[in-house]
Amino acid sequence: MTKSIGVGLIGNGFMGRAHANAWGAVNRFFTVKRHARMKTVAGLSEKRVGEFAARWGFDESTIDWRSMLEDDEIGLIDVTTENNKHAEMSVAALESGRNVCCEKPMAGTLEEARAMRNAARKASRRGLHAWVWFNYRRCPAVAFAHQLVKRGKLGRIFHVRAQYLQDWGGPDTPLLWRFIGKHAGSGAHGDLNAHIIDMARFVTGDELTEVTGAIEETFIKERRLVEGVGGPISGKGASRGKRMGRSTVDDCLMFMGRMKQGAVASFEATRLATGNQNANRLEINGEKGSLRFDFERMNALEWWDNTIDPGLRGWSRIMCTDADTHPYVENYWPAAHLIGYEHCFTSMCSDILRVLAGNKPVVPLPDFEDAYQTQRVLHAALLSAREKRPVKMSEVK
Numbered sequence: 001m002t003k004s005i006g007v008g009l010i011g012n013g014f015m016g017r018a019h020a021n022a023w024g025a026v027n028r029f030f031t032v033k034r035h036a037r038m039k040t041v042a043g044l045s046e047k048r049v050g051e052f053a054a055r056w057g058f059d060e061s062t063i064d065w066r067s068m069l070e071d072d073e074i075g076l077i078d079v080t081t082e083n084n085k086h087a088e089m090s091v092a093a094l095e096s097g098r099n100v101c102c103e104k105p106m107a108g109t110l111e112e113a114r115a116m117r118n119a120a121r122k123a124s125r126r127g128l129h130a131w132v133w134f135n136y137r138r139c140p141a142v143a144f145a146h147q148l149v150k151r152g153k154l155g156r157i158f159h160v161r162a163q164y165l166q167d168w169g170g171p172d173t174p175l176l177w178r179f180i181g182k183h184a185g186s187g188a189h190g191d192l193n194a195h196i197i198d199m200a201r202f203v204t205g206d207e208l209t210e211v212t213g214a215i216e217e218t219f220i221k222e223r224r225l226v227e228g229v230g231g232p233i234s235g236k237g238a239s240r241g242k243r244m245g246r247s248t249v250d251d252c253l254m255f256m257g258r259m260k261q262g263a264v265a266s267f268e269a270t271r272l273a274t275g276n277q278n279a280n281r282l283e284i285n286g287e288k289g290s291l292r293f294d295f296e297r298m299n300a301l302e303w304w305d306n307t308i309d310p311g312l313r314g315w316s317r318i319m320c321t322d323a324d325t326h327p328y329v330e331n332y333w334p335a336a337h338l339i340g341y342e343h344c345f346t347s348m349c350s351d352i353l354r355v356l357a358g359n360k361p362v363v364p365l366p367d368f369e370d371a372y373q374t375q376r377v378l379h380a381a382l383l384s385a386r387e388k389r390p391v392k393m394s395e396v397k
């Protein structure tokens with residue numbers, strides 16, 4: 001008989017929906033030794049979280065997330081709340097003997113992330129696991145890029161160029177929690193650079209040694225206060241008051257860095273790149289070849305082979321939709337049929353369930369130890385921007 005693990009989801013916003021969808025889909029698409037049982041979802045409003053539980057298939061709902069830590073049928077806590085709540089919730093869940101998967105950025109601050117990393121170290125002695133939802137690792141094209149580097153197809157790497165460009169953060173966007181430092185930690189930086197730092201580390205298998213030349217800017221200093229509940233991310237649909245409040249996070253943060261194996265890297269995250277809606281991009285230039293990924297065309301990886309006849313060289317577009325390029329293809333649709341944003345979450349759920357059943361994940365999972373390294377880079381970039389100086393990673397403990 002397949003054993004199940006009860007999932008307790010905290011948060012019923014954008015990520016709450018994405019995760020609920022994935023926990024519901026994983027048992028259907030994947031043959032797993034441990035099924036996910038959607039046990040309880042916790043929210044802030046009894047009515048809304050009750051409706052959410054009924055719609056997405058949870059057995060129960062609650063407005064007291066801590067009550068889930070006393071439920072013997074829950075073995076995994078999934079944290080999808082604002083960044084400043086990740087540490088409190090993850091640490092309490094680990095201490096209560098539950099596995100944890102927590103949204104990115106790991107935390108709002110390095111100090112909170114360190115507490116999470118330490119709690120995960122302690123809990124690992126009890127056989128518990130803790131991961132961060134860096135879901136883009138499971139875009140087949142990104143996982144394939146990781147394989148190409150591992151197989152030596154790029155040779156020596158010279159450049160890593162990462163950008164995450166969005167444009168929803170204009171002056172009409174109200175003062176959502178994402179613009180308030182005490183809730184978010186940082187702005188575009190923690191939100192978007194966290195993803196591309198993880199992707200760059202994951203694809204290259206390399207680590208930053210130094211961060212330099214960081215620039216941080218808050219273009220829109222004041223935003224309208226929100227009254228009532230808005231739609232996802234941009235606050236579209238939220239009723240705005242007349243009063244204004246101060247935005248206390250960056251709208252954009254760019255920085256450069258050096259990597260252990262000699263490559264130089266650049267990172268750019270912004271919510272004001274007009275015309276770029278979700279351009280999560282990574283380009284890597286190596287001696288033998290180059291690759292580039294853009295989430296706006298997520299099923300494809302672009303590839304330049306520098307080892308072939310010079311007259312035949314050119315960028316090619318590899319559809320990552322078959323067994324050679326898509327690590328989860330047999331679980332979804334026949335080869336050549338595209339997948340979307342939500343599949344990366346479902347695939348992550350399947351890898352979590354694999355590990356909980358004692359197997360290896362298909363694509364490496366970012367655990368708290370791994371995600372802490374990304375958080376160190378985020379912190380180094382903030383230091384570089386604020387103190388206007390290069391920061392050696394060895395300075396950031």
Ligand SMILES: NC(=O)c1ccc[n+]([C@@H]2O[C@H](COP(=O)([O-])OP(=O)(O)OC[C@H]3O[C@@H](n4cnc5c(N)ncnc54)[C@H](O)[C@@H]3O)[C@@H](O)[C@H]2O)c1
Binds near residue numbers: 013016104232
């Ligand atoms: N992996 C990704 O691609 C991705 C995308 C968007 C957001 N995120 C991350 O996910 C997290 C949440 O973002 P979001 O867009 O879903 O925000 P959101 O505002 O849509 O949702 C947050 C939810 O948390 C709930 N919540 C807050 N405090 C709670 C408490 N004490 N108990 C129970 N529920 C509580 C709120 O009711 C809300 O439903 C953030 O850390 C964000 O950075 C990740």
